[in-house]
Amino acid sequence: MKTLWVLSRYLLVLLLLAACRVGGEGAKPISPSPSTPLVTTLSPKETMAASTPTTMQKANGTTPLVVFCAGSLILPFADLEAAYEALHPEVDVRMECHGSIQVIRHVTDLHVPIDVVATADHALIPMLMYPVPDPDTGKPYASWYIRFAGNKLSLAYTPGSKLADQINPQNWYQVIAQPGVRLGIADMRFDASGYRALMALKLAELSAGTPDIFNHVIKGRFRYPISAFDEEGYSEISVPEIVEPLSDSGILIRGSSIQLIALLESGDLDYAFEYESVIHQHGLEMVGLPDEVNLGVEALAEFYRQVEVKIDFQRFASVKPVFIGEPIGYGLTIPSNAPHPDQAQSFIEFLLGLQGREIMQSNDQPVLDPLPCEGIDRMPQRLKTLCQVTVN
Amino acid sequence: MKKIALLLVFVILMASCTPVPTPVPPTATALPLPTNTEIPPTATALPTETPVPPSPTPGPVVLTLVGPAGEKALTFADLEALPAQEGQAGIKSSTGAITIPSMYKGVSLASLAGMVGGLIPSLGLNVVAKDGYAMTLSYDQVTQGDFIMYDPATGTEKKLSTQLTVILAYEREGQPIPEDGEGPLRLAIISSENNQVTDGHWSVKWVNKIELKPLGAEWTLQMHGVIEKEVDRNSFQSCAAPGCHQASWKDDKAQVWTGVPLYLLAGQVDDEIQHEGPAFSDKLAEIGYLLQIVASDGYSTTLDSAAVSRNQDLIVAYAVNENPLPEKYFPLRLVGNTLDKSQMVGSIAEINLLVDPSAAATVMAASAASPTPEPTTPAPAVELAPGDLLITGAVDTETLLKESDLKGLPVVKINAEHPKKGMQEYEGVLIKDLLALAQVKAGSSKVVFAASDRFSAEVSLSDLDKCTDCMVAFTDQAGLYQLVLPGFQSNFWVKGLAIITIE
Numbered sequence: 048m049k050t051l052w053v054l055s056r057y058l059l060v061l062l063l064l065a066a067c068r069v070g071g072e073g074a075k076p077i078s079p080s081p082s083t084p085l086v087t088t089l090s091p092k093e094t095m096a097a098s099t100p101t102t103m104q105k106a107n108g109t110t111p112l113v114v115f116c117a118g119s120l121i122l123p124f125a126d127l128e129a130a131y132e133a134l135h136p137e138v139d140v141r142m143e144c145h146g147s148i149q150v151i152r153h154v155t156d157l158h159v160p161i162d163v164v165a166t167a168d169h170a171l172i173p174m175l176m177y178p179v180p181d182p183d184t185g186k187p188y189a190s191w192y193i194r195f196a197g198n199k200l201s202l203a204y205t206p207g208s209k210l211a212d213q214i215n216p217q218n219w220y221q222v223i224a225q226p227g228v229r230l231g232i233a234d235m236r237f238d239a240s241g242y243r244a245l246m247a248l249k250l251a252e253l254s255a256g257t258p259d260i261f262n263h264v265i266k267g268r269f270r271y272p273i274s275a276f277d278e279e280g281y282s283e284i285s286v287p288e289i290v291e292p293l294s295d296s297g298i299l300i301r302g303s304s305i306q307l308i309a310l311l312e313s314g315d316l317d318y319a320f321e322y323e324s325v326i327h328q329h330g331l332e333m334v335g336l337p338d339e340v341n342l343g344v345e346a347l348a349e350f351y352r353q354v355e356v357k358i359d360f361q362r363f364a365s366v367k368p369v370f371i372g373e374p375i376g377y378g379l380t381i382p383s384n385a386p387h388p389d390q391a392q393s394f395i396e397f398l399l400g401l402q403g404r405e406i407m408q409s410n411d412q413p414v415l416d417p418l419p420c421e422g423i424d425r426m427p428q429r430l431k432t433l434c435q436v437t438v439n
Numbered sequence: 440m441k442k443i444a445l446l447l448v449f450v451i452l453m454a455s456c457t458p459v460p461t462p463v464p465p466t467a468t469a470l471p472l473p474t475n476t477e478i479p480p481t482a483t484a485l486p487t488e489t490p491v492p493p494s495p496t497p498g499p500v501v502l503t504l505v506g507p508a509g510e511k512a513l514t515f516a517d518l519e520a521l522p523a524q525e526g527q528a529g530i531k532s533s534t535g536a537i538t539i540p541s542m543y544k545g546v547s548l549a550s551l552a553g554m555v556g557g558l559i560p561s562l563g564l565n566v567v568a569k570d571g572y573a574m575t576l577s578y579d580q581v582t583q584g585d586f587i588m589y590d591p592a593t594g595t596e597k598k599l600s601t602q603l604t605v606i607l608a609y610e611r612e613g614q615p616i617p618e619d620g621e622g623p624l625r626l627a628i629i630s631s632e633n634n635q636v637t638d639g640h641w642s643v644k645w646v647n648k649i650e651l652k653p654l655g656a657e658w659t660l661q662m663h664g665v666i667e668k669e670v671d672r673n674s675f676q677s678c679a680a681p682g683c684h685q686a687s688w689k690d691d692k693a694q695v696w697t698g699v700p701l702y703l704l705a706g707q708v709d710d711e712i713q714h715e716g717p718a719f720s721d722k723l724a725e726i727g728y729l730l731q732i733v734a735s736d737g738y739s740t741t742l743d744s745a746a747v748s749r750n751q752d753l754i755v756a757y758a759v760n761e762n763p764l765p766e767k768y769f770p771l772r773l774v775g776n777t778l779d780k781s782q783m784v785g786s787i788a789e790i791n792l793l794v795d796p797s798a799a800a801t802v803m804a805a806s807a808a809s810p811t812p813e814p815t816t817p818a819p820a821v822e823l824a825p826g827d828l829l830i831t832g833a834v835d836t837e838t839l840l841k842e843s844d845l846k847g848l849p850v851v852k853i854n855a856e857h858p859k860k861g862m863q864e865y866e867g868v869l870i871k872d873l874l875a876l877a878q879v880k881a882g883s884s885k886v887v888f889a890a891s892d893r894f895s896a897e898v899s900l901s902d903l904d905k906c907t908d909c910m911v912a913f914t915d916q917a918g919l920y921q922l923v924l925p926g927f928q929s930n931f932w933v934k935g936l937a938i939i940t941i942e
Contacts, residue, residue: 237640276765283767357765
């Protein structure tokens with residue numbers, strides 16, 4: 048039954064990808080060639096226009112609600128979308144999922160009208176949206192956010208992984224450093240789970256009081272070194288502009304953590320750093336990392352703050368790639384230029400209400416309780432009641 | 440079961456959830472791929488014979504190239520006139536959506552890089568779009584097409600022998616790429632067949648600048664003394680290479696800091712002699728001056744020349760654990776056992792020698808009158824590693840000893856009076872044993888002891904014969920030897936001894 052369930056989830060993801068305009072990196076989908084007439088795509092301009100409220104027609108009498116979310120939220124948000132549309136048949140939720148930085152860039156750099164933004168790192172909202180004004184109104188693209196969910200970083204593996212019968216929460220860092228063991232990490236330049244994996248290695252070192260965990264796993268395995276530097280109460284990890292593992296290093300880097308899952312399942316990887324919710328959703332084996340390492344425990348916020356990742360590579364002009372260790376927190380907001388703010392508030396109320404919480408819980412991604420909010424004075428009135436805690 | 444049924448209903452609902460045309464997901468892309476078609480000659484990733492334009496053509500600049508050889512501005516016509524390559528390129532987005540291959544035409548990035556100095560492994564190729572999006576490609580990606588490939592039909596990774604080439608494309612399916620779409624210029628990773636797609640984040644659209652830049656920030660160190668000098672990153676690192684002047688220090692977290700002894704840097708600007716021969720002026724140091732080490736924010740520390748003189752333990756470090764220094768200290772930090780933390784200036788921008796002008800004039804005059812006041816030693820024919828000791832010259836057996844070799848010889852302990860430090864205990868190998876090992880030829884008269892920094896001291900064989908305690912002593916630092924010559928002045932006690940030459 049579990050296998051059937053997992054398979055059905057894959058089918059869902061595939062069809063979601065087919066049905067929803069998911070994806071689009073720095074480059075939008077390329078128009079089809081004449082030799083591929085059955086595939087239809089929009090040019091970037093057409094795609095943007097299709098999402099623009101002024102040109103967006105109410106298809107079949109429905110109001111489009113554009114929701115951009117982090118890739119790790121694909122499955123729970125798909126469930127939310129279906130449930131919300133069932134309750135509100137007058138609304139057509141249009142979901143797109145990307146890396147969190149890319150989600151925000153669609154608002155601030157590409158000026159795409161989006162109703163709800165949900166990122167895997169809440170800190171990105173004040174970092175990248177608060178300072179950027181909408182050129183049409185002069186208002187910042189965001190001035191508040193709700194930290195609505197957490198997660199934990201863990202190691203995913205399969206029964207066929209090397210040393211699968213030996214790995215445990217105490218020896219995991221020794222296992223993944225073993226010669227011949229293949230470790231997957233998302234590219235820390237593009238995916239939050241990638242820089243969080245580096246933080247986890249350093250935190251393991253600090254919590255275990257065992258020097259060189261980071262170096263044993265990372266040092267000497269990249270063409271351009273990823274390095275860590277320690278001072279009293281502070282560790283700085285430097286990621287170079289180019290992240291290229293050496294061919295025989297045993298480390299595989301992929302642009303997003305979801306790509307690592309496919310490699311785990313195909314047997315091309317033994318272990319990969321993934322979020323616990325994603326591991327559960329995909330039915331993989333998991334080594335739960337200690338709380339001091341998994342970035343998932345609020346009470347350990349000060350401990351996590353000892354680690355910082357600096358990335359030489361600046362993908363977007365508006366992004367300064369410096370990330371401080373802190374508990375994993377998903378954030379959501381309504382951009383100031385949202386074309387349908389009322390429906391956006393309604394969707395958020397649904398997500399944070401009883402039914403939404405159940406859906407999130409069933410996807411192993413429980414909603415926080417209480418809900419920390421930032422900028423509560425600037426929030427829409429009807430959402431303020433959801434917030435009981437103010438985060439700094 | 441109920442849940443699965445609900446899901447399937449939901450799936451069907453989702454299949455029609457968007458009114459906009461969509462890029463087809465992996466499972467849907469199997470249909471249109473003309474995998475059975477032969478690619479015509481024009482559709483291969485081979486350069487066409489288009490001559491390079493003799494001069495810039497008129498029109499707006501669409502691309503700026505920046506590299507070690509300067510900057511070039513190219514118009515669209517300039518690009519079209521360069522040798523072109525064509526091939527199939529498609530992408531896979533971060534969430535798995537596949538955009539199947541189309542035919543692209545453009546100029547290879549390797550060719551464009553060649554126009555501004557060429558790409559080498561220590562450089563990255565930074566591609567910048569007009570909206571600020573940027574992507575840096577590595578040497579292997581640009582020159583070898585080192586990208587992960589996916590099956591356009593399934594989206595799964597696959598290993599192919601297909602050669603990939605990154606081009607700056609200006610045409611798709613024979614038409615210019617619309618400026619209000621992805622053009623006029625975008626990256627495309629092409630192959631001769633339509634059997635692969637690559638990660639979408641490489642395929643930058645709206646490209647307007649390509650820059651070759653070092654992987655790691657460049658920096659310079661300003662030095663002011665009797666003369667002025669600017670040292671750049673390359674020169675410094677070259678100076679700090681193993682076998683040259685490399686020195687290291689381990690901090691309380693067992694992190695190893697690597698760099699160059701401060702006195703050797705001072706030697707670059709304490710007189711006209713900067714490297715070859717006795718770069719460091721012992722004479723000026725004895726007269727005395729202050730060294731001011733200044734950070735980029737103005738913070739500084741000052742040391743006396745007496746403390747710095749030939750002190751191997753005061754190091755200006757450029758690397759920690761073999762990596763560039765962290766941002767807080769980048770690019771250089773003064774470190775060493777005898778310094779407290781407030782003296783360990785980071786982000787060093789300047790080193791100033793505060794020299795009394797009359798003393799400087801005296802030293803300069805002396806240098807001019809006697810350009811080679813101390814014996815110097817030519818570079819050895821063999822490459823020496825740290826810890827090597829070479830006995831060469833007028834010997835029957837030229838001998839290269841590692842530290843382990845030296846420790847295998849008779850090792851003795853002595854107490855000897857250092858001219859400045861007083862009575863000290865030393866442990867090492869006696870000079871007479873070393874000379875006996877190499878078998879000094881008859882008729883030899885002198886011995887030149889040279890340090891790895893080329894500082895040297897010359898002693899007559901007859902004087903050495905009389906010195907029963909003269910030895911090559913081990914120090915606290917592995918592979919670093921101290922010449923111990925009791926009864927001789929301090930400038931004969933060569934530290935960092937590497938070569939003994941009999942003449």
